[in-house]
Amino acid sequence: MNAAIEAVGLTKDFGRKRALDAIDLSVEEGSIFAFLGPNGAGKTTMIRLLTGLARPSAGSLRVLGRAVASADNAVRASIGYLADVPAFYNWMTARETMRFVGSLYGMTGVQLEQRAELLLDLAGLGGVGARIGEYSRGMRQRLGVAQALISAPRLLLLDEPTSALDPMGRKDVLDLIASLRGRTTVFFSTHILADAERVCDTVAILNRGHVVVQAPMEELKQRYSKQKILVEVTGGAEALAAAIAASAWASSISLGTGGVIEITVNDLAAAQHAIPVLLSSHGAGIERLTVEELDLEEVFVQLVGGARS
Amino acid sequence: MNGYLVFARKEAAEIVRTWRIWVLPSIVLFFALTGPPLARFTPELINALAGGQLGQFQLPPPTYVDAYGQWIKNLAQIVLFSLIVMYGGLVSSETKSGTAAFVLTKPVSRTAFVVDKAAIHSAFLTVILVVGTLITWGVTAAVFGAAPARTLWEAALLWLVLGVFFIAVMTLLSVLIPSAPGAAGAGLGCYALLSIAAIWEPVRINSPAGLAGQAASLAAGIGIPSPVWAVATSLAASVALVWLAASVFHRKEL
Numbered sequence: 222m223n224a225a226i227e228a229v230g231l232t233k234d235f236g237r238k239r240a241l242d243a244i245d246l247s248v249e250e251g252s253i254f255a256f257l258g259p260n261g262a263g264k265t266t267m268i269r270l271l272t273g274l275a276r277p278s279a280g281s282l283r284v285l286g287r288a289v290a291s292a293d294n295a296v297r298a299s300i301g302y303l304a305d306v307p308a309f310y311n312w313m314t315a316r317e318t319m320r321f322v323g324s325l326y327g328m329t330g331v332q333l334e335q336r337a338e339l340l341l342d343l344a345g346l347g348g349v350g351a352r353i354g355e356y357s358r359g360m361r362q363r364l365g366v367a368q369a370l371i372s373a374p375r376l377l378l379l380d381e382p383t384s385a386l387d388p389m390g391r392k393d394v395l396d397l398i399a400s401l402r403g404r405t406t407v408f409f410s411t412h413i414l415a416d417a418e419r420v421c422d423t424v425a426i427l428n429r430g431h432v433v434v435q436a437p438m439e440e441l442k443q444r445y446s447k448q449k450i451l452v453e454v455t456g457g458a459e460a461l462a463a464a465i466a467a468s469a470w471a472s473s474i475s476l477g478t479g480g481v482i483e484i485t486v487n488d489l490a491a492a493q494h495a496i497p498v499l500l501s502s503h504g505a506g507i508e509r510l511t512v513e514e515l516d517l518e519e520v521f522v523q524l525v526g527g528a529r530s
Numbered sequence: 531m532n533g534y535l536v537f538a539r540k541e542a543a544e545i546v547r548t549w550r551i552w553v554l555p556s557i558v559l560f561f562a563l564t565g566p567p568l569a570r571f572t573p574e575l576i577n578a579l580a581g582g583q584l585g586q587f588q589l590p591p592p593t594y595v596d597a598y599g600q601w602i603k604n605l606a607q608i609v610l611f612s613l614i615v616m617y618g619g620l621v622s623s624e625t626k627s628g629t630a631a632f633v634l635t636k637p638v639s640r641t642a643f644v645v646d647k648a649a650i651h652s653a654f655l656t657v658i659l660v661v662g663t664l665i666t667w668g669v670t671a672a673v674f675g676a677a678p679a680r681t682l683w684e685a686a687l688l689w690l691v692l693g694v695f696f697i698a699v700m701t702l703l704s705v706l707i708p709s710a711p712g713a714a715g716a717g718l719g720c721y722a723l724l725s726i727a728a729i730w731e732p733v734r735i736n737s738p739a740g741l742a743g744q745a746a747s748l749a750a751g752i753g754i755p756s757p758v759w760a761v762a763t764s765l766a767a768s769v770a771l772v773w774l775a776a777s778v779f780h781r782k783e784l
Binding site: 269272273274275276293294295297298300302304306307308309310312321322324325326327 | 532533536537539540544547548627628629631632633634635636637638639783784
């Protein structure tokens with residue numbers, strides 16, 4: 222499969238501050254790729270580099286097979302883009318904006334009118350005749366998504382596409398993104414982990430300018446899911462917790478209420494064999510013994526939380 | 531080429547649908563309408579204000595030449611200052627608001643973005659000038675009974691070359707300086723420098739520095755050396771300034 226986006230050693234400095242540090246990234250064509258990271262991690266900088274609005278300080282960046290530095294109108298014609306804070310001409314209406322953007326992509330006549338109408342309806346702006354200057358932030362974001370799709374782009378770059386939306390708007394946009402799977406490569410940055418978990422195939426987690434991990438969503442969850450075991454016992458939880466904490470296979474342990482012990486393990490097989498033995502030796506009755514699958518939020522906190530602190 | 535045309539249409543629509551359609555045209559219209567009557571009644575006004583202080587001194591009776599002179603003087607000062615202030619944010623206002631990024635992530639080149647702005651606003655200035663000069667011409671004829679066309683139009687067109695030159699200057703400054711007031715200040719500085727440079731005759735005759743003075747002389751019916759060189763160098767400098775603006779804009783991060 223071809224890479225729609227390929228970054229090798231991509232670095233971006235702003236004066237003495239390094240926003241992106243030697244990033245290697247590959248986004249498969251047709252995939253939905255989430256670029257996760259806390260605020261200030263470098264997500265918007267990455268998207269600005271992808272759009273050609275900013276230039277890398279070092280490394281290479283290819284979009285749709287072309288180096289961004291030499292990307293011309295032909296490459297931009299295949300890209301749809303939504304900024305984190307979408308800016309429009311406030312004196313235009315949504316329909317005029319769609320016509321303007323469509324015309325820039327060379328669309329005309331009935332094709333342009335129909336496409337604009339369809340997307341405005343999808344964005345919930347079909348009957349809105351007001352000028353954009355009167356729009357709320359959510360309306361601007363929905364218009365931003367609609368205009369980014371006007372040319373049915375091969376690559377869609379979305380910077381925090383759901384950040385200003387209400388729950389219904391968020392669901393609509395995520396459904397829209399999911400419906401593009403296989404036809405359009407979607408690269409979207411977000412700090413809303415549930416959004417990424419819901420629609421994306423592949424995730425890269427960015428922190429302080431570094432890609433901490435890049436993997437398909439399922440692989441990522443699998444990689445981390447076997448590292449947490451929940452044990453719930455009928456009694457003697459404190460003594461059992463102390464014995465588990467002394468074990469070499471236990472990385473960390475937390476004792477909750479009602480005899481619940483949460484164990485992060487570094488050797489799952491050893492833990493799976495040792496825990497029943499410990500339970501038996503402490504005479505503890507089992508309420509529950511499960512290997513928990515971490516959700517993306519826990520993976521994220523595990524990978525980024527430590528680095529932040 | 532598509533990007534050039536579509537963005538040019540947007541730029542023209544923006545003029546018509548925003549404050550831009552009111553400011554410069556209103557200023558020009560005001561001076562076009564009031565200039566000739568003001569020239570006609572200037573002696574009476576001065577006599578009324580000065581009372582007996584003028585003594586035996588008599589002001590010559592006003593003619594259409596005074597109205598033309600007034601028109602060109604207003605263009606060369608108030609209208610030009612307004613133009614400089616207005617266009618301080620010609621490019622920077624779009625980079626600051628994010629609309630430049632919105633447009634330039636589409637199939638539009640940065641060169642088209644800059645060139646279209648300079649071209650459309652030069653065309654806008656031309657329309658304003660033609661309408662204003664037509665009004666001045668008509669009102670002068672009504673007030674003085676005589677209004678030779680050639681003198682007025684030659685002077686106005688000469689000033690137009692200066693106006694276009696300053697649009698090019700402001701295009702470059704608004705690319706270089708992110709703050710609109712800052713660029714306007716620099717534009718006024720350029721105006722002052724040109725005025726000083728006009729003291730030296732070779733510069734006055736062969737560059738934009740002398741255009742305002744030559745236009746004023748033409749309006750006053752005073753013969754001037756051929757303005758061909760001044761016009762040619764001004765137009766060439768305008769093209770060079772816009773090219774430079776596009777070139778600098780290419781290297782800018784948005």
